[in-house]
Amino acid sequence: MADTDTLTGTLTGTLTAAATGAPDFSGWSCPMPLRDYPRVVMGHGGGGAMSAELVANVFGPAFASATQAALADSAALTLGGARLAFSTDSFVVRPLFFPGGCIGDLAVNGTVNDLAMSGARAAYLSCAAILEEGVEMSVVGRVAQAMGAAARAAGVEVVTGDTKVVESGHGDGLYLNTAGIGLIPAGVDLRPQRARPGDVVIVSGEIGLHGVAIMSVREGLEFGVEISSDCAALGGLVEAMLAVTPDLHVLRDPTRGGLAAALNEIAAAAQVGVTIVERSVPVPPQVANACAILGLDPMYVANEGKLVAFVPREHAEAVLAAMRAHPLGAQAAVIGECVAEHPGMVVARTALGGTRVVDLPLGEQLPRIC
Amino acid sequence: MADTDTLTGTLTGTLTAAATGAPDFSGWSCPMPLRDYPRVVMGHGGGGAMSAELVANVFGPAFASATQAALADSAALTLGGARLAFSTDSFVVRPLFFPGGCIGDLAVNGTVNDLAMSGARAAYLSCAAILEEGVEMSVVGRVAQAMGAAARAAGVEVVTGDTKVVESGHGDGLYLNTAGIGLIPAGVDLRPQRARPGDVVIVSGEIGLHGVAIMSVREGLEFGVEISSDCAALGGLVEAMLAVTPDLHVLRDPTRGGLAAALNEIAAAAQVGVTIVERSVPVPPQVANACAILGLDPMYVANEGKLVAFVPREHAEAVLAAMRAHPLGAQAAVIGECVAEHPGMVVARTALGGTRVVDLPLGEQLPRIC
Incomplete structure (x- = not known):
């Protein structure tokens, strides 16, 4: 019988500390700009808060009843x-x-x-x-x-x-x-709104490769080793995960805005907190180096062949094993959990034992990445 | 009982003359350029022969099995x-x-x-x-x-x-x-390939308004009267037509490349001939005037709220009546018929009694019209 405490061993201890020992974020609010932009700027295409605001203020109201749906990367619907x-x-x-x-x-x-x-x-x-x-x-x-x-x-x-x-x-x-x-297979209902406290947060592999690959060629930078985009189709990996249980709660591909944007969107949609352990996030050395040189945070760098999953705790170990058995999930890792505290907010436990808020990015670090 | 000879009275006589008395087109072939363009030119976006060639030579082979389907404006498929x-x-x-x-x-x-x-x-x-x-x-x-x-x-x-x-x-x-x-409702199978000799060709209203409207503002031309685009959604009109019979053969909206491109695509797809009577094509005076000034042929000017239908002869009168009862089909008119002669070719009987080939346009008369 799966022992999720073994699975998330260190994690659970750390997370509990993070959740209970964290500073009081109750007065904090997401820095959504809510500014009137007379003209479109590059940041409106970055997949962060400014993109969300453009959709919420301009496209959403125009499409009236479809406001919420129009915000979705993918709409679920019934036809015939x-x-x-x-x-x-x-x-x-x-x-x-x-x-x-x-x-x-x-x-x-x-x-x-x-x-x-x-x-x-x-x-x-x-x-x-x-x-x-x-x-x-x-x-x-x-x-x-x-x-x-x-x-x-x-x-x-x-x-x-x-x-x-x-x-x-x-x-x-x-x-x-x-x-x-x-x-959409029967019994499957994957939506950001379904994230629940207790869900285990799993990422399918190393993050930041697509964004750093684009950056390296665009800016003519060399980081000693060529970095390739992780661009890949995730349909097979998702099928392997759903074969474990159709009752996954949320899947998201962290493209523009990176893992930070994906986690923030989920936290906001479900009004739950997300707590991650920074050192458990798989950042490959070449991405870490490139980001250090460029002053970027890998959490905000785009991916094109990764997903983040919110999985009910009882299924987490089996889902993780299924992911690791798939070529596109070989480096899958548990990076955190969904909590009832600090709803709408993503909090990271840093390597030094501190705690920081992982904001929704405002605009973009690098435009036209996809 | 509908008397289709009454319906298409003059037309039938004229068309028969056109079909039988026309010059011999057997040696003629469509002037598809089949040239190697090292770079994309504006004509590749015109919806004519060059667009078709780009799709057939570049996109079609790349998508392999989907070649034919990829050429379609709208794909019919079965899912779930x-x-x-x-x-x-x-x-x-x-x-x-x-x-x-x-x-x-x-x-x-x-x-x-x-x-x-x-x-x-x-x-x-x-x-x-x-x-x-x-x-x-x-x-x-x-x-x-x-x-x-x-x-x-x-x-x-x-x-x-x-x-x-x-x-x-x-x-x-x-x-x-x-x-x-x-x-797609049960029993409905609308495809260019279904055009059959004997089909009556009906256009839903006056042609050329969208293209001339764009031209007038783009080029700063004034034709004495403001010409408005016919941009409209045709779903209701089509429902009214299908209520008469689900067995319509082809519907097509003559956008880029105009009526000429739409008719040529159908003639080529079904390997049938299309014969039209030029004076029966509803060209509003302001479009005729603008085209005369600009040296254009209204048959090639874009529309955004019109359709052309290939209707089995026995349903033609009832379908025409249903179209005329709909606001977007009030000016619907029979403009010709589908024939077994000159397969792949569109032939127009001119007002002076002559006969001319209505070619597939090569590129575009006016780029970026939609």
Whole structure:
């Protein structure tokens, strides 16, 4: 019989201390800017508080009844008796090609992963391209080939598309959009709102690789070792996890805004606290080094092939084992737990025994990362 | 009992003459350029032969098994037992606001109409925006409001979204993408491949308004009377038509490339001939005047609230009556028929009694019209 205290051994002790010995955060509030921006700034696309505010204040009210749903990366809906997940993302990453991938496989995996976070296996994708006049046809061809290969790898079919061309100087080579639909299996109900105190927080592997890979090529930085994006499709990993139990509570892929944004969104949506042990978060040395040089926090750096799971404690050990048995979850680790204290807030226990608030990022550390 | 000879009275006579008395087109072939373009040019986004070639040569092979499907504006598929239509379009129209609409309602109606052409009532939409740094927030807000209003008018819910921001000089204020899903009613199978000799070709109203409206504001032209885009959601009109019979053969919204492109795509897909009587095509005087000044052919000018239908002859009169009873079909008119002769080719009988080939347009008359 699984002994979750063995599983989360050190963690449980540390977390309890963190939860009970932490400073009183009751007067604290998230620094949502709530400012009137007369014009769009880069931060509105960063996936942090400014993005959330743009959606909440501009798009949400316009779409009226759909306010909440429109905020979702992936919508769960019923159509013709089928329970479907439906999701979309545009991709404006620069450069178009980077170590470990390109905008093409990113566009496929990004939407496949958004669907997977609803528990759905992606079935069909759309692909819409906005080409800039003058872009080399060979670039378009390589990107299309990468999309096709990624789609076949993920077992998803591209069934409908669109191509537009804009004048030179009104694009950046190539922008892509994918939307996807997939079936949500019976009994699966994955939503940020379902996080519950007691849930164990598991991350599927090392964080920060996508963001640092983009940064290294964009800024011409070298960190001694080439860092590749972790861009990958997570549908198979999620299926392995759901085979343990359909009763996972939340899955989230920590893309723009990193792990910090994902955990904050969940904490806010469920009005629960999240407590993590900083040293248990798997940060590979090359990411740690790059972040140290650049003055960044790995918690805020984008990932494209990782997920964070909120798992009922009784299933945590089996789910962790299933993840580790999958190639994309081999480095899976328990990083914290969901608590009743400090609702809406993410708190990290630092390596030195201190406690800090892990804020929702405001804008972005690095724009156009996906 | 409907007398289709009464319905298509003059037409039938003229068409028969056109079909039998026409020059021999057997040696003719569509001027598909089949050229190697080293770089993307504006014509690749025009919805004509160059767009088709880009899809056929670059995207199609990359997506492998999905080649045919990827060419479709709207894919019909089965998921969880439900028959769904799935479609996407990006919108890069310039200017963002034009007489009769803006990029926001265009983005909603464009995808709603693509779904309607599969016979599906749009149920859910995604909305992804690529904002250019520096665009006025009030512009984003007005566009979002227009999307919301158009969605409510069309009875479709925006359920998932995405926002990206690109640096100033890498966009043009705002690009939108929508994808949509809807249920295809039982017994409905609308595909270009289903066009059959004998089908009556009906257009739902006056053509050319969207393209001329955009042109008039973009080029600062005045044609004595303001011309408004016909941008509208066609789901209700299609429902009214399908209520007559689910056995319509083809519906198509003649957007980029106009009626000429839509008819050519159908003729090519079904390997049938299409014969139209030029004077029966409803061209409003202001479109005719504008086209005369600009040297354009109304057959190639974009529409955003019109459809062309291929209807089995025995249902044509009843379908036409149902269309005329709907506000968006009040000016519906029979414009021609589907024939066994000149497969893959669209032939027009001119007002002077001559016959001409209506080619698939190569590129575009006016870029960024949608």
